[in-house]
Amino acid sequence: xxxxxxxxxxxxxxxxxxxxxxxxxxxxxxxxxxxxxxxxxxxxxxxxxxxxxxxxxxxxxxxxxxxxxxxxxxxxxxxxxxxxxxxxxxxxxxxxxxxxxxxxxxxxxxxxxxxxxxxxxxxxxxxxxxxxxxxxxxxxxxxxxxxxxxxxxxxxxxxxxxxxxxxxxxxxxxxxxxxxxxxxxxxxxxxxxxxxxxxxxxxxxxxxxxxxxxxxxxxxxxxxxxxxxxxxxxxxxxxxxxxxxxxxxxxxxxxxxxxxxxxxxxxxxxxxxxxxxxxxxxxxxxxxxxxxxxxxxxxxxxxxxxxxxxxxxxxxxxxxxxxxxxxxxxxxxxxxxxxxxxxxxxxxxxxxxxxxxxxxxxxxxxxxxxxxxxxxxxxxxxxxxxxxxxxxxxxxxxxxxxxxxxxxxxxxxxxxxxxxxxxxxxxxxxxxxxxxxxxxxxxxxxxxxxxxxxxxxxxxxxxxxxxxxxxxxxxxxxxxxxxxxxxxxxxxxxxxxxxxxxxxxxxxxxxxxxxxxxxxxxxxxxxxxxxxxxxxxxxxxxxxxxxxxxxxxxxxxxxxxxxxxxxxxxxxxxxxxxxxxxxxxxxxxxxxxxxxxxxxxxxxxxxxxxxxxxxxxxxxxxxxxxxxxxxxxxxxxxxxxxxxxx
Amino acid sequence: xxxxxxxxxxxxxxxxxxxxxxxxxxxxxxxxxxxxxxxxxxxxxxxxxxxxxxxxxxxxxxxxxxxxxxxxxxxxxxxxxxxxxxxxxxxxxxxxxxxxxxxxxxxxxxxxxxxxxxxxxxxxxxxxxxxxxxxxxxxxxxxxxxxxxxxxxxxxxxxxxxxxxxxxxxxxxxxxxxxxxxxxxxxxxxxxxxxxxxxxxxxxxxxxxxxxxxxxxxxxxxxxxxxxxxxxxxxxxxxxxx
Numbered sequence: 010x011x012x013x014x015x016x017x018x019x020x021x022x023x024x025x026x027x028x029x030x031x032x033x034x035x036x037x038x039x040x041x042x043x044x045x046x047x048x049x050x051x052x053x054x055x056x057x058x059x060x061x062x063x064x065x066x067x068x069x070x071x072x073x074x075x076x077x078x079x080x081x082x083x084x085x086x087x088x089x090x091x092x093x094x095x096x097x098x099x100x101x102x103x104x105x106x107x108x109x110x111x112x113x114x115x116x117x118x119x120x121x122x123x124x125x126x127x128x129x130x131x132x133x134x135x136x137x138x139x140x141x142x143x144x145x146x147x148x149x150x151x152x153x154x155x156x157x158x159x160x161x162x163x164x165x166x167x168x169x170x171x172x173x174x175x176x177x178x179x180x181x182x183x184x185x186x187x188x189x190x191x192x193x194x195x196x197x198x199x200x201x202x203x204x205x206x207x208x209x210x211x212x213x214x215x216x217x218x219x220x221x222x223x224x225x226x227x228x229x230x231x232x233x234x235x236x237x238x239x240x241x242x243x244x245x246x247x248x249x250x251x252x253x254x255x256x257x258x259x260x261x262x263x264x265x266x267x268x269x270x271x272x273x274x275x276x277x278x279x280x281x282x283x284x285x286x287x288x289x290x291x292x293x294x295x296x297x298x299x300x301x302x303x304x305x306x307x308x309x310x311x312x313x314x315x316x317x318x319x320x321x322x323x324x325x326x327x328x329x330x331x332x333x334x335x336x337x338x339x340x341x342x343x344x345x346x347x348x349x350x351x352x353x354x355x356x357x358x359x360x361x362x363x364x365x366x367x368x369x370x371x372x373x374x375x376x377x378x379x380x381x382x383x384x385x386x387x388x389x390x391x392x393x394x395x396x397x398x399x400x401x402x403x404x405x406x407x408x409x410x411x412x413x414x415x416x417x418x419x420x421x422x423x424x425x426x427x428x429x430x431x432x433x434x435x436x437x438x439x440x441x442x443x444x445x446x447x448x449x450x451x452x453x454x455x456x457x458x459x460x461x462x463x464x465x466x467x468x469x470x471x472x473x474x475x476x477x478x479x480x481x482x483x484x485x486x487x488x489x490x491x492x493x494x495x496x497x498x499x500x501x502x503x504x505x506x507x508x509x510x511x512x513x514x515x516x517x518x519x520x521x522x523x524x525x526x527x528x529x530x531x532x533x534x535x536x537x538x539x540x541x542x543x544x545x546x547x548x549x550x551x552x553x554x555x556x557x558x559x560x561x562x563x564x565x566x567x568x569x570x571x572x573x574x575x576x577x578x579x580x581x582x583x584x585x586x587x588x589x590x591x592x593x594x595x596x597x598x599x600x601x602x603x604x605x606x607x608x609x610x611x612x613x614x615x616x617x618x619x620x621x622x623x624x625x626x627x628x629x630x631x632x633x634x635x636x637x638x639x640x641x642x643x644x645x646x647x648x649x650x651x652x653x654x655x
Numbered sequence: 656x657x658x659x660x661x662x663x664x665x666x667x668x669x670x671x672x673x674x675x676x677x678x679x680x681x682x683x684x685x686x687x688x689x690x691x692x693x694x695x696x697x698x699x700x701x702x703x704x705x706x707x708x709x710x711x712x713x714x715x716x717x718x719x720x721x722x723x724x725x726x727x728x729x730x731x732x733x734x735x736x737x738x739x740x741x742x743x744x745x746x747x748x749x750x751x752x753x754x755x756x757x758x759x760x761x762x763x764x765x766x767x768x769x770x771x772x773x774x775x776x777x778x779x780x781x782x783x784x785x786x787x788x789x790x791x792x793x794x795x796x797x798x799x800x801x802x803x804x805x806x807x808x809x810x811x812x813x814x815x816x817x818x819x820x821x822x823x824x825x826x827x828x829x830x831x832x833x834x835x836x837x838x839x840x841x842x843x844x845x846x847x848x849x850x851x852x853x854x855x856x857x858x859x860x861x862x863x864x865x866x867x868x869x870x871x872x873x874x875x876x877x878x879x880x881x882x883x884x885x886x887x888x889x890x891x892x893x894x895x896x897x
Contacts, residue, residue, distance in 0.1 A: 063788040078709060079775050081815055082717040098795065134791075141791035143784045143838065143845050145808040152798030170808060176716055177811060184783035191779045199772060222764055251712040285684045290692055291713045397715065400732075400739045466788045515699050517692070562704040566667070567765045569707055570699060 015268070015625055015640040018427040019123035024646050025105070028127045031428065035471055036478035043068035044194075045482040047231040048473060049216055050074070051203045051258050054083030055175070055458060056441025057237030058182035059465025060473075061197075065189030067470060069477075072229060073186070073195055074218060076202040076253055076572075081183045084239060084251040085461060088175025089296035089394065091159055091167035092139075092458040094132040099156050103164040105129045110647060111162055112456060115342055116421070116449020117599035117615060118649035119271070119623070121642060123428055124446045128456075131463040136168055138466055142181035146170050158340070159298060159454045167455045172296050172393045178458055182465070202572065203258045204499035206234065206265045206437065207491050213265075213437035214488055217495045219503075221572060224565040226499055228492035230485040232477055233436040235469060236262060237461075240420035240442035242275065244580045244587065245532070246524025248417040249281055249294040255576035256583050259424050259443050267432040268625040268638060270425035270445035272583065273591035276452055276600050277533050278418030279346035282401055282411075283361050283370040292416040293401055295373070296394055297454045300339045302378035302387065303411070305330045305346070307371040311357045318360070318372055318410050329353055329371075337654040344451045344600045344613075345654055347415035351533045352611060354414070361412045374410035415533060419457060421448040421600070422590075425625040425640070429472035430464060433625075436480075438473060440464035445623065450599025503564050505555070506574050512559035516574035519554045523547065523577070527584050535591045536604040544588045548633065551581040582632045589626075593637065596620045617649050656681055656742060659750045660694070662706055668762050674752070683743035687730065688713065688720065690742055691753075708767040715739045715878065718814030721821070722767055723754040728818035728876045736816065736878045756817050758826035760863040773862040774815050774831060780858035782835045784845045803841055810837035812879040819873035819881075825865030829886055830873040832859050837885040840892055852893040 020027040020034075038046065046069050050061045053075040065071045077083060095108040108129035113120055140146065140154070146168050147155040159167040170177040189195040200221040207215035207228060215230035241256035242248035263269045280295045308314055309327045329349055331338045341349075350371050353359065361370035379387050384407065388395070395406045402412070424432045424439040426446055431438050441461040448456065530536075530543035554577070562568045597606040597613035598620070606614045622639040629636050658679050665672030681690040688710055695705035711719040720737040724730035725748065730740040745751065753767065761769040813834040820828050832855045839845035840852070860866070867886060874883045 059788075066787050077711060077717075078719065078771055079815065081775075082711055082719050084712060084717070087712050087714060087716050096794070134789075137791040137794045138786070138788060140794040140797075141784065141786040141844055143807070143811075143842050145804050145811050145838070145842065148799060148801045148804045150801050152800050153795050170811075173716070173812065176814075177808075180811065184778060185786075185788070187775065187779040188783045188785055197775075199775070251717060253711045286682060288682075288685060288689055288693060290686070290689050293714045397739075400715070400735055400741075403741075403743065470788070513700075515696050517696060559699055561699050561702060567707055567768065570695075570705060 015425070015638050016427065017121060017640060018429060019121060020428065024122060024126045027123050028130060032471055035475035038474050038478045040068055044070055046070060046477045047072060049229060049231040049234045051216060051234065051236050052083070052238035052443070053080035053186065053197070054085035054237060054239060054441065055179055055182055055461035056465040057235070058083070058179065058186045059462050060235055060237060060440055060469045061195050062182060062185035062189050063466050063470045064473060065186070065192065065194035067474070068194065071189070071195045072231065073197045074201045074203060075199055076221060078199050080186060080197065080199070081180060083179060084254050085179045085458070086176045087251065088458055089172040089294065090298045091157065091169035091174045091455040092135065092178065093159070093166050093455040094136045094168060094459065095129055095166060096133055096136060098154060099165045101164045103166050107164065108132060108166065112447070112453055113449065113647055114650070114652060115453035116451050117613070117652060118449065118617070118621070118644065119598055119642065120447055120449035122644060122646055127468070128447050128460060128463050131467050132459050134467060135459060135462045139178055139181050142185060144170065144177045144181045157298065158301065162453065169298070172298070172391065175458060178462065182462070203261070205261045205495050207488070207495045208265055209488060209491055211266065212435040214483060215492065217499045219499070222567050224563070224568065226496050228496055230483065230488055230492060232480060232483055233438065233473060235438040235440060235473065236424065236443050237440045237465065238443045240423065241580070241583060242417045242420055244524070244584050245417045245527050246520045247284065247289065247292050247528070249278060249292050252291060255579070257576050257579045259439065260579040260583055262424060262432065262434065262437060264628050265434065266628070267434045267437060268425040268627050269422070269586060270623050270625045271422035271450070271590065272587045272626065273531060273594060274421035274450045274600055275417055275587070276343060276419040276421060277347040277415045278343055279350055279415050280373060280413045281416035281418070282398065283414040284364050285362055293397070294416070294418060295398060295411065295413060297343065299373060299391060299394060302390070303339065303373040303375050304328055304377060305339050305371060305373055307353045307358045307360065314358060314360055314368055334654045341654045342451060342453060347533055348602060348611065350413070350415055369414045370412040371414070372410035373413045375406060376410070379407065417532070419452055421445065421450060421452055425623065429475065430468055431472065431476065436476065438469060440469055450601055503571065503575070506558065506571065506578065507560055507564050509556055509558045511557050514557045514559060516558055516560070516570065516577045519550065519558060520577045520580065522550060523581060523584055526550070527587065531588050531591050534602050534604050537592065540588050540592045544585055547581065547585050547588065554578065554581060585632055586626055586635060589635065590624055593624060594620055615651070621649070656683060656746055658745070658748070661750070661752045663754045664706070664766050665763050667765060672763065681742045683741065683746060685742045686713070686738060687724070687740040687742065688738050706767065707765045710738055713738045716814060718816040721756050721769070721816055721818070723756065723821060725752050728756065728821040729878055734878060734880050736814070756821035758820045758864070760826065760828070761817060761820065771817050773864070774817065774828070776862060777828065777832060777855055777858045778835065781848065781851045781854035782839070784839055785848070797843060799843060807838050807841040810834045810841065810881065810885050813881055814879055816878060818876045818878060820864060822872045822876045823865070824870055824872070825868060827867050828859050828864040829867035830877065830881055830883065832856060833885040833889040834881045836889040836892065852889050856893070
């Protein structure tokens with residue numbers, strides 16, 4: 010283990026002045042020189058599109074890439090609930106400091122103070138920006154913006170656009186980026202997937218892409234590269250992420266030297282529609298906002314698990330979140346709610362379809378809310394979510410309680426970045442869910458949209474400029490050798506995938522098996538022996554994958570099977586690192602519940618003496634032998650306390 | 656449940672397409688796309704090329720999936736996307752015909768996948784409010800009547816899937832264009848650009864979409880139930896601008 014300590018480059022001084030001071034200390038590029046610099050942005054969801062639009066407006070030459078057929082399809086679009094901002098429009102005592110504190114506490118004190126404060130500080134400007142772009146946030150009859158309270162917060166600071174907040178914010182960013190495409194500052198490529206980084210020594214100077222329509226491999230050189238490629242929940246196969254979401258861009262960057270931070274911090278969202286059958290392709294999230302009005306319950310007695318919900322009398326129901334956490338009730342943070350649901354189902358009190366011999370589901374009941382507020386009020390708030398639920402399950406939630414079960418939803422881990430959002434590779438930045446910053450070991454609701462847009466609209470434009478100002482524009486023709494070598498490397502990987510010696514199993518089949526291993530050992534509860542066993546299983550299955558993966562069709566044309574196989578291959582390596590990280594962290598914190606480190610009541614027992622650090626892993630050339638670097642966290646303004654939502 | 660499937664296969668934009676017949680066994684809780692996933696797994700194991708089709712979020716919001724099922728874009732269950740069709744909706748149909756969107760402006764790339772980048776170019780022609788990052792005023796400076804905001808929202812829910820084009824006898828994208836115009840031009844902050852309707856309609860024509868002649872089929876198949884009243888609104892703005 011190395012003694013080297015990672016430098017976060019976080020500024021010193023009073024917390025509220027750090028970002029201002031840092032901006033002042035950052036260098037800028039004069040407007041006349043900006044077009045001489047090329048910035049590559051990979052991924053065009055909230056973080057990528059907002060970064061591309063903002064950098065384009067400044068005058069840089071921006072090149073963007075996404076694997077979807079349009080930037081408007083990025084998975085940010087599926088975020089339902091809302092976006093936090095410390096506007097204090099409700100006069101209920103909110104402030105930047107409170108949003109900062111809630112976020113750092115919600116993350117169970119495993120995030121950097123400087124970063125989280127900056128996020129809270131920028132939150133208000135995001136709302137201003139979005140409203141000016143025409144994002145139709147919910148409004149009160151007065152014409153002013155409406156707010157609601159959202160998971161884990163005791164103030165109403167969440168801005169929302171019905172259940173489609175992510176969609177509306179993404180369209181705002183996409184439209185701003187479209188404007189820059191017309192202006193000529195942004196050049197965009199859809200259906201084009203990053204295969205690898207191009208390096209000049211220790212510096213990132215471009216990427217290799219595969220055109221998903223023609224199969225052609227191309228190199229693109231730039232002065233710096235920004236990865237906004239989202240999270241890696243799909244390592245679990247079943248998750249709430251879109252099917253195409255993948256870790257390939259950040260994983261290839263990791264293998265080129267970027268440290269990967271806290272890979273085991275994966276958020277399990279409590280309110281998802283339970284799995285119905287074995288061939289199910291994905292899980293669907295029901296917005297956490299539903300917990301504002303829905304009451305979570307399960308039968309008190311195992312014997313009632315087979316009954317219909319209306320046959321279970323009121324005093325036979327266990328409203329377990331309200332019972333266990335009287336002050337927060339149904340609004341406890343996601344990790345706590347998820348574990349409580351798992352506990353109830355493990356006791357045999359789950360309801361709904363049986364998967365592998367266990368009923369995995371509890372009720373989320375709106376009967377009281379409908380009685381108190383009226384059907385129309387509930388329809389106004391959640392209409393589209395209820396419709397979606399009914400579509401998938403063929404049950405009407407206005408009549409019968411919803412069934413919910415936790416599912417993998419978001420990954421707090423990601424590429425390690427410093428305060429400038431630069432990874433440990435010079436010239437390689439990461440924004441949005443692709444980086445590890447801000448959320449610690451658990452993300453609060455309505456914080457993902459906030460972080461993606463803070464990174465894209467406000468932070469990256471400042472820090473990328475600072476980086477570029479320190480470098481002369483590159484001369485692309487000097488790097489042809491590096492570009493060709495990277496293309497060759499990508500080509501040989503594809504050739505290997507296409508020609509497995511004993512091709513007989515599909516990539517999806519392997520992916521399902523991998524997902525099951527991860528979910529069992531590195532899901533809601535983790536334990537040393539099962540993690541060790543999972544690592545062995547992952548290694549064995551990975552070897553089998555390279556022997557047996559079967560891909561039909563050609564590599565030189567559109568080939569979705571090849572695309573998927575490439576992503577699964579990377580998940581196989583990342584999955585092992587997730588388990589190794591979970592194994593290293595001998596404590597429970599946030600989403601990470603080590604069975605050896607829980608209180609008798611099943612609550613997480615953090616170990617600040619030994620584990621108050623960011624675990625940043627370096628690829629050593631052998632996937633199974635990564636090197637751990639620790640970035641110790643210092644809390645100068647808040648005192649890490651035991652999270653208590655009772 | 657056993658279904659006879661007739662699926663459109665086409666090995667590229669210039670290749671000739673044809674219907675290929677398959678028989679599949681699917682449970683009623685399976686989604687339409689999961690049924691196709693299962694078919695593809697079998698095709699791969701048999702050494703054949705799987706059917707190419709677009710999909711991503713599988714929860715009806717990203718707008719990627721786009722199949723014409725038995726003649727109807729997105730399938731028989733209304734007000735939803737292809738990925739939210741479930742096999743239980745089809746238990747009385749023994750034979751299923753699956754085709755891509757068909758329109759000059761949406762050329763087939765392969766099998767059921769079409770190129771919809773024309774929609775991106777329409778948005779690039781003026782489907783935005785030109786505000787630079789950093790120059791926005793405080794969000795509550797400009798109150799917007801709830802009713803106005805709600806109307807803008809109804810139009811803003813368009814997911815850009817292209818079903819309106821696929822069903823239109825003219826292959827017109829007028830509903831798509833009108834939804835964007837109504838979203839932005841209803842809001843006070845979007846009213847400065849009076850030329851927006853004209854710019855977007857010109858781009859639509861240049862991309863090879865037809866014009867609107869009031870069939871109103873688009874409204875019927877729109878998964879987000881965007882109303883043709885948005886077209887009326889756009890036309891009013893169009894003539895006022897001149």
